[in-house]
Structures are given as structure tokens and as C-alpha cells.
Amino acid sequence: MRPFTHFDASSTSDAASTASAGGALFIAGGTDVLGTLKDEILPTYPRRLVNLKSIEGLDYIKEEGDVVKIGPLVTLEALAEDETVRSRFACLAAAAERVSGPTQRKMGTIGGNICQMHRCWYFRTPENRFPCLRKGGDTCFAFTGDSRYHSIFGAEQGCIAASPHDTAPALIALDATIQTTSASYSAADFFAVNGARSNVLQDGEVVTEIQIPNRETRSAFQKFAERKAIDFPLVNCAAASSSEGVRLVLGGVFPMPLRMPDAEAALAGGISEGSAGAAADAVVALAKPLSKNAYKVEIARALVGRTLLEIA
Numbered sequence: 001m002r003p004f005t006h007f008d009a010s011s012t013s014d015a016a017s018t019a020s021a022g023g024a025l026f027i028a029g030g031t032d033v034l035g036t037l038k039d040e041i042l043p044t045y046p047r048r049l050v051n052l053k054s055i056e057g058l059d060y061i062k063e064e065g066d067v068v069k070i071g072p073l074v075t076l077e078a079l080a081e082d083e084t085v086r087s088r089f090a091c092l093a094a095a096a097e098r099v100s101g102p103t104q105r106k107m108g109t110i111g112g113n114i115c116q117m118h119r120c121w122y123f124r125t126p127e128n129r130f131p132c133l134r135k136g137g138d139t140c141f142a143f144t145g146d147s148r149y150h151s152i153f154g155a156e157q158g159c160i161a162a163s164p165h166d167t168a169p170a171l172i173a174l175d176a177t178i179q180t181t182s183a184s185y186s187a188a189d190f191f192a193v194n195g196a197r198s199n200v201l202q203d204g205e206v207v208t209e210i211q212i213p214n215r216e217t218r219s220a221f222q223k224f225a226e227r228k229a230i231d232f233p234l235v236n237c238a239a240a241s242s243s244e245g246v247r248l249v250l251g252g253v254f255p256m257p258l259r260m261p262d263a264e265a266a267l268a269g270g271i272s273e274g275s276a277g278a279a280a281d282a283v284v285a286l287a288k289p290l291s292k293n294a295y296k297v298e299i300a301r302a303l304v305g306r307t308l309l310e311i312a
């Protein structure tokens, strides 16, 4: 690891103004960011880490009017165990519960989970040996190389790394809003980037709160990984059904979590075995797997069916 300075922020605006000077990265639980520094995967090494955990009072989960508010420093363990989240937003509790293993869930935060960098093995190779598109280079090495863990939905151009976050599909399915120090994004727009960044945040922008509409919702989350413990999703799926219809979102299949409107349309008359099967068919009809990852299409089909039948 190379030397860097460590700055304990006292507030989100303090963190934002310190980091916006450039050459800085935020650190929350550190379960992702420290690995990127140890392996030296980034083209420019940060001179400074801006610690968010030194900011008091950002680890709340509270109901306020028609939203539930979640602070960015809530750990995945706390999220998975919280009674409000478990009873209202089952898909989010289940997603948090399936992230990695107990130690990462104790340290890792919801803010860090949605802001983590992608997991492509070319991008993550130590010492920045593959200067790929995600690092500002001009080649996606996975596209002509080994794409077995990569996108299956039409990422023929640009980066084909698959979205790694377990909580992101749940937040999109629940129609969450992500507040930052300078803007407010619907969760569906927060990840809408296919290139050098994993999300829309600008340098120095801090996620300050996640808000979820507090309405009657039935929801579920399913994940398939090679190993049951401590493994990123090959595919994950979240579905949420409310008076506004069903929202269905897949992760691990595209550079960002992917909402599936055609599948949602198949569920307009309600969720049954028949409509869940039709939704799963609508999902896989759009798949365009690469040479080594067609197996993920059948996983996606199975997960969509299972997730929907869980809330039928």
C-alpha cells in the first residue's frame, strides 16, 4: 500500500469540500475501497482518504411521514436486522443479509454498497495491469477475453462488467431516492453509467441519505452466486409489488442494475405461476449473452420466477 493521508470528516459538507479538492476517496466501512488501494488497481493513487465514519448521526433508520429514511452509514448487518426494514422492505433486508459474510456486513455500509466499484477481474487485476475502459483506457479486455462473469444484456459496446451490488436492485424495486450533498436521484438513475464510473456521483459528492416510500409493498430478493457464503452475485433479482404495480430489477447481468419493463407488463394482471413464467420469458427474450456466459441466462430465468412466486 502506498502512503496517503487520512482525514476524519466532521460533517458531510466537510467531507465534500475536502474531497472536491481532488486526489481523494471516501472511506466508510472500507471493505471495498481498501482492497482497491492494496491491489493498486486505480490509474491514479489517492493522496487522501476522507473518513465518513467519523461523522456522527449518519447511521439511523427512521420513519418520517410517507418515507423511511436510511443514513448512509447504516451497516448491512443493521439493515438486515432492522424490524422496520424486515417488515416493510423484505427485499432490502434479504439483499443486505446476502452480502458477503458476517464480517463484511458488520463493517460494510449501505452507502458503500451502492457506491462500490465494479468487480470485473480485468479492472481488479493488481497494479493496474489492464488499463480498461473503466479506467479511462480504450479497450474492454473482457470483451475479447474471459467474459464468464460479465453482462448478458446487450453490453456489446463499452464496459461489459456486471453490476456487483446486492442492495441496488432492491432499492430500485422499492422506488428509493438517493440524496447527496448536491442532488437527489431516483435509485434507477443513480447507477445509469456505463464507463469510467460506477455511479453518477461527481468528485466530492457524498451520499447523505436513502429514502424509501413508506407504502404497502410486498417484495422479495433472490441471489445466485457460485458459493453460498462470501460471494458476489452472478445474478440477483428484486421484485416489489404495490398499488402502483410490480417493479422487477436484475443485477449482475448488465453494467448497472436493470429494470425489466417488458416483464413488468406481463405482470399487469397480478402475479401467478403463469404470469411469473411469462415475465421470466420476457426477461430472457432480451438477453444477448457473450461467448462464455450463456449459462447466466437460465439463472436469470429461474431467479425471476422464484422471486415473483415468493410475493405471489
Ligand SMILES: Cc1cc2nc3c(=O)[nH]c(=O)nc-3n(C[C@H](O)[C@H](O)[C@H](O)COP(=O)(O)OP(=O)(O)OC[C@H]3O[C@@H](n4cnc5c(N)ncnc54)[C@H](O)[C@@H]3O)c2cc1C
Pocket: 025, 026, 027, 028, 029, 030, 031, 032, 033, 034, 035, 052, 072, 076, 098, 099, 100, 101, 104, 107, 108, 109, 110, 111, 112, 113, 114, 115, 116, 117, 164, 165, 166, 167, 201, 205, 206, 207, 208, 230, 231, 232, 233
Ligand atoms: C470478500 C468480499 C466479498 C464481498 N461480497 C459482496 C457481495 O456479496 N455483495 C455486495 O454487494 N458487495 C460485496 N462486497 C463489497 C463490499 O464489501 C460491500 O459492497 C460493502 O457494502 C461496501 O461498503 P463499505 O462501507 O465497506 O464501503 P467502502 O469500502 O468504505 O467504500 C466503497 C466505495 O464507496 C464510496 N463511498 C462509501 N460511502 C460513500 C458515501 N456515503 N458517499 C459517497 N461515496 C461513498 C467509497 O469512496 C468507495 O469508492 C464484498 C467485498 C469483499 C472484500
